[in-house]
Amino acid sequence: MAESRRETLIEAAAQLLDQGGPAAVTLRAVGKAAGVSHNAPYKHFDSKEALLAAVAGRELRRPSQTLDVGPFERLWAGLRLYAAWAVRHPERFSLTVSRWTEENAAFAAAQAEARADWVTLVFAAQAAGRLPPGDAERMTALLLSTAEGAVNLALTGRLSKTGPGHASPEDLIDDLFVSLSRR
Amino acid sequence: MAESRRETLIEAAAQLLDQGGPAAVTLRAVGKAAGVSHNAPYKHFDSKEALLAAVAGRELRRPSQTLDVGPFERLWAGLRLYAAWAVRHPERFSLTVSRWTEENAAFAAAQAEARADWVTLVFAAQAAGRLPPGDAERMTALLLSTAEGAVNLALTGRLSKTGPGHASPEDLIDDLFVSLSRR
DNA sequence: ACCTGAACACCGTTCAAGT
């Protein structure tokens, strides 16, 4: 039951985050939404930041859509889906790519695992000859940089929404892939 | 004199930001550092967020190093310098690429101007035949996405600092330029 | 082990009052 209470608190925090942004996530509001007192969260989390890190960690572990295609297509489509999810859930995305003032072991582990999954895909796409050779980890960093940077440009209103310069984060991901696969 | 007091408040906020992160920027601390009461800032700014937006706007208007080379080289070196500055001033960088809950006209104008400067450079580099053709604004978005995304990867500890996968934000900018200019 | 209510030291913001 303790585990379910913990999950309830994480879910309540995530809901508040979606609805009102970071400012709406107060321990009092989280407690109220979970039906407990405002400091009950301290029995499950060291601090408010630890609770938010748990929210972020849960997002990182969200199951990714499995596609029955080759690694290169899975990588490309996966990054597009990642960007589309991020634009649809800006607060959760921001949390997963934000900096933390405390050490959050579980979050760091989830983050490392997510990154390793991308590296594996990149490596396979290179082995299939669909991406240029070179260190897979470094190429993964380039892909994630562009994807996350493009999402942030969109979220901060710095992508033209109309006219010839119009581009969505997915368009920019496409541009990078086209440039990378042109040999 | 009013203008100087305003500048003093902005500088005090920037200093506190550098030293202790966003949490250290309280109106009480800003007032103290500027030698005024904790609510004197309200005579110059609508809110704490407006003060932070002024800090961010000042960073966006910081003069860029001028290099006596062609537009393509200026663009490439300019993005590298941007990334290097961001890694050295993570809090100021984060502020300039963050989302705001209020409308900040002056900040939005500074941001649009900074972006237009990049577009001008990209356009000139394309005209010089050093970058592939295509909409300059969209290509600018791709370049900024990668640069800012790479900086954020570095700031959140997601770039290998050692081994074969090691890459700095500047390395990733280089990778993108190499890929773009390979015809 | 988990939870509560009261309390503490903050915080952003407002307001009446001063110059």
Added chain:
DNA sequence: ACCTGAACACCGTTCAAGT
């Protein structure tokens, strides 16, 4: 026009006390 000090309604966190 600019500033002050007091006050308000919050906030995260701590603590003594309960089960």
